[in-house]
Amino acid sequence: MIELQNLNKLFNQTHAVDDVSLLVNSGEFCMLIGSSGCGKSTTLRMINRLIEPTSGSISINGEDVKSVPVEDLRRKIGYAIQGVGLFPHQDIFENIATVPKLLKWSKTEIEQRVEELLTLFHLDYETFAHKFPHQLSGGQQQRVGVARALAARPELLLMDEPFGALDAITRNYLQDEMLRIQKQLNITIIMVTHDIEEAVKLGDKIAVMDKGKLLQVASPIELMRNPRDGFVRELVGGDDRALNLLSLVKVEDVMTPIADIGKKPQSQHLSDKDNLRDALSRLLWVGESSLPVINSEGKIIGNVALVDILAKGKKQK
Amino acid sequence: MILRYLKFVFPLTALILLVLMIVDIELFSGFFGYFSKNSAPAIYVRDHYANIVGWHLFTVFIASVGATIVAVSVGVFVTRPAGEAFMPLAKMLANLGQTFPPIAVLALCVPLVGFGMEPILVALFLYGLLPIFENTITGLQQVPKPVLEAARGMGLTQGQRLFNVELPLAMPVIVAGIRVSVVINIGTVAIGSTVAAKGLGEVIIAGLLTDNMAFVLQGGIMVALLAIVIDKAIEIISPS
Numbered sequence: 001m002i003e004l005q006n007l008n009k010l011f012n013q014t015h016a017v018d019d020v021s022l023l024v025n026s027g028e029f030c031m032l033i034g035s036s037g038c039g040k041s042t043t044l045r046m047i048n049r050l051i052e053p054t055s056g057s058i059s060i061n062g063e064d065v066k067s068v069p070v071e072d073l074r075r076k077i078g079y080a081i082q083g084v085g086l087f088p089h090q091d092i093f094e095n096i097a098t099v100p101k102l103l104k105w106s107k108t109e110i111e112q113r114v115e116e117l118l119t120l121f122h123l124d125y126e127t128f129a130h131k132f133p134h135q136l137s138g139g140q141q142q143r144v145g146v147a148r149a150l151a152a153r154p155e156l157l158l159m160d161e162p163f164g165a166l167d168a169i170t171r172n173y174l175q176d177e178m179l180r181i182q183k184q185l186n187i188t189i190i191m192v193t194h195d196i197e198e199a200v201k202l203g204d205k206i207a208v209m210d211k212g213k214l215l216q217v218a219s220p221i222e223l224m225r226n227p228r229d230g231f232v233r234e235l236v237g238g239d240d241r242a243l244n245l246l247s248l249v250k251v252e253d254v255m256t257p258i259a260d261i262g263k264k265p266q267s268q269h270l271s272d273k274d275n276l277r278d279a280l281s282r283l284l285w286v287g288e289s290s291l292p293v294i295n296s297e298g299k300i301i302g303n304v305a306l307v308d309i310l311a312k313g314k315k316q317k
Numbered sequence: 318m319i320l321r322y323l324k325f326v327f328p329l330t331a332l333i334l335l336v337l338m339i340v341d342i343e344l345f346s347g348f349f350g351y352f353s354k355n356s357a358p359a360i361y362v363r364d365h366y367a368n369i370v371g372w373h374l375f376t377v378f379i380a381s382v383g384a385t386i387v388a389v390s391v392g393v394f395v396t397r398p399a400g401e402a403f404m405p406l407a408k409m410l411a412n413l414g415q416t417f418p419p420i421a422v423l424a425l426c427v428p429l430v431g432f433g434m435e436p437i438l439v440a441l442f443l444y445g446l447l448p449i450f451e452n453t454i455t456g457l458q459q460v461p462k463p464v465l466e467a468a469r470g471m472g473l474t475q476g477q478r479l480f481n482v483e484l485p486l487a488m489p490v491i492v493a494g495i496r497v498s499v500v501i502n503i504g505t506v507a508i509g510s511t512v513a514a515k516g517l518g519e520v521i522i523a524g525l526l527t528d529n530m531a532f533v534l535q536g537g538i539m540v541a542l543l544a545i546v547i548d549k550a551i552e553i554i555s556p557s
Contacts, residue, residue, distance in 0.1 A: 074470060083462070086464070086467070087468075089485045089486055
């Protein structure tokens, strides 16, 4: 559990972070969102003490971050940034091994861990371990960056717009990867972003900041349905608000279940784990008013109609 | 294709010539004979060339090691937050060292440290500081910001960041500065012989004093060959 209490940061005369209090539970994926210069990165960087707050306190599992030496604190917290910052003079293996080496892990432990992490990120050990960062694509570099941040099994991972510089396809893929990995490792993640779509897709909890102030903290659905007036409404109230809302609901939650009649699925179908945004897109594309739903075993388990989806995307009062 | 080999042919030829001249300068007595007038000796024989070149390089080596240690240390210091305020002062002093003519340094040093190797060491040291210092600063400043940010965020201490990240990344630029400094000093050290330092300068000065062009050429050619060979040698061993 990470607790930020009445956090303030003054740069010269400007109030970069203005009385921010935030609670992030263990295992939660918390998104810090706002436009550039709103203080979200500053807030994040105060957690691992890259920036010292002017006033206020931060505690992790009840322990004040100031009670441990700053290097020890940072080695226990994963940190991934937009620029990745892989060490260009070290190969992928050495890059990932950075923190374990600082923590004086044994050689075999480090080797095991690097292999484990590369596998986790679908990077082949033989191919990648001894390549240098410049030989990797941007997406691969960022995967290594996150792997490096996770090397010493931190319980908390801080990410500062990690996918901001990547193309849409790679970004999407890495977002899915992060969701999978966060569940698999059950770690707490605090991620800074300016992209509401990313925030809705990844976050269990979204904290909206503007001009140094924390305006609203809510689950994605709550934020979509009941945004506070002003900046938050502007942020979530775009034309694709309904679509963002749909992306939060899974097909299996709205389908009409039907008993498996042993029929082979048609060529066009939906999967139970798809979200409604994708399902809607598919329905529009094939021009059907409903499609069968199959589960992971390929069996038909239900049916989704266009009207069911439309109802979910509607404004609720 | 040819150009690629030419890059090596030139320094290699210089190396072979240099070695031949050091081992047996008599091989070239015919060539240098053309330049000696009035049956003056064509070959400098007061000392063996291995000895002369040895002293020449030794002097440059000592001065360059000193300049490297000081310039890199100061360069590191003024790029730390604690030393940032001293950057303009350090730059000014390094520039001063470069603008102050080595011959003037010699003149000022002799009364203080006497004749011999010491005054030229001081002159070379001062003259060699600037390129190394400038390159150390440039090299450290061009380390990408995200790399430093990540290093700090992962919990590397200041010392670990300097020795494991910053210096290795700045090394090619720093070595380029050392290379420039050394090559300049291989030429400059020759003037040390005006204050009785041993080295190839004594051959050139002996030639100038006796109006013997053969000596002047011998010394001059060997200084040039040394500079070419050492320049290439540092390039080859320097990290890319």
